[in-house]
Amino acid sequence: MKLTSSNGRTIAGGHQQADDRADRDGSVEDAQDSLLRTVGSRVRALRARHALTRRSLAEHAGVSERYLAKLEGGSGNASILVLRKLAVALCCEPVDLLSSEDTAGQEEWGELQSMLRGKSSEELRAFRQILDGLTSRSVAQDPQRTERIALVGLRGAGKSTLGRMLAEERKCCFIELSRLVVEIAGCPVPEIYALYGEAAYRRYERRALEHAIEKYPRAVIAVPGGLVGESETYNLVLKHCFIVWLTASPDDHMSRVISQGDLRPMVGYNEATDDLRRILASRRDKYALADLTHDTSKMALVETYLALRDRIEQTQMRNSKNTADTSKASHGEEFRPQRQ
Known part of the structure; x- marks a missing residue:
């Protein structure tokens, strides 16, 4: 059986609609995976800059070391509250953990924020x-x-x-x-x-x-x-x-x-x-x-x-x-x- 869409395009057995939906779902999943990898990469970089071990950061942020390892690996899905805890432990803002900008620029920006924090x-x-x-x-x-x-x-x-x-x-x-x-x-x-x-x-x-x-x-x-x-x-x-x-x-x-x-x-x-x-x-x-x-x-x-x-x-x-x-x-x- 053939179905015809409202714009006149023929869709064989409705498979085209299913394919479009799958493409959209795939794009969303790719974006989510990319964001998780970004968060993991940023946490690793900031932890290294502060010379913190994974165990030390986990203790400061109040999360398990195993969870932190998954997060840094790009497979851990952190809640807003967890991001805030990590940001506090890493002396940054939660939004800094979501940015995909170059690491060097982020490090310099982090240094500037640390310098200016608390100034009149x-x-x-x-x-x-x-x-x-x-x-x-x-x-x-x-x-x-x-x-x-x-x-x-x-x-x-x-x-x-x-x-x-x-x-x-x-x-x-x-x-x-x-x-x-x-x-x-x-x-x-x-x-x-x-x-x-x-x-x-x-x-x-x-x-x-x-x-x-x-x-x-x-x-x-x-x-x-x-x-x-x-x-x-x-x-x-x-x-x-x-x-x-x-x-x-x-x-x-x-x-x-x-x-x-x-x-x-x-x-x-x-x-x-x-x-x-x-x-x-x-x-x-x-x-x-x-x-x-x-x-x-x-x-x-x-x-x-x-x-x-x-x-x-x-x-x-x-x-x-x-x-x-x-x-x-x-x-x-x-x-x-x-x-x-």
Whole structure:
């Protein structure tokens, strides 16, 4: 008996469907086997790097030596909890055990992680600036960086209000990046999310930022709070803008959001405050890469603005001097014999 598919293809006895299913199942099994081999290889490599015997690693991770041998051989199927135990014992993250990148690169990355673990935000920021210079992506490549002021922080921190005041005094353009997103997309932000999803919004966000950087050599930019979660997009801000992280107390955040017409925090204030703290905790390390942090809760608006303006000027002058001193030290002063 012959069967005919909906697209007109003749399938003899339905064998073609069975073969297709077998091919799919085989592909899945191959992918699973490859992942198991990757995990085994990564565990072996990291164990060797830490000079651990199989028995020692098994004891540290709380698994049997026999199970660990199967895992390293590529036949042991580890649960998430087991991967976490192994990662802790090997001083890495669980995701590091799943990566199939070259061993040498992974070892170097592991060393960097070990060096940076437990460092303060200031130390991480200093390390990043040094790394930027070594990889020829230093902020000095963009001579307009200090002329673009990017304000980051949670909603209600004062980015729009202080940004407009700062742009007016600096006689430059003020850009509300979320509004530029709306102009480019041709529809409001809620519709972008509803019709196309968050990924599409983030693409529009990046396009808006690239447009602002290209078109405005001098500007004050209010950056949406969640943009820092997109590493590639945030790296553009870090490279092309002088960044100020605006902070505020939870009460001030809530009251300012309400004054903007969003009454949701009034319905469940405690829950909204808890959400605010969780969001801040998840973004703190990214915000901390800013050139300057400024609290907007301690003083009245005018005093807050004047203090912000002065601190930006002082910080930029200090950074400029440090850059000049570093350049002299790295290249050496030209030898000029004194006249007798």
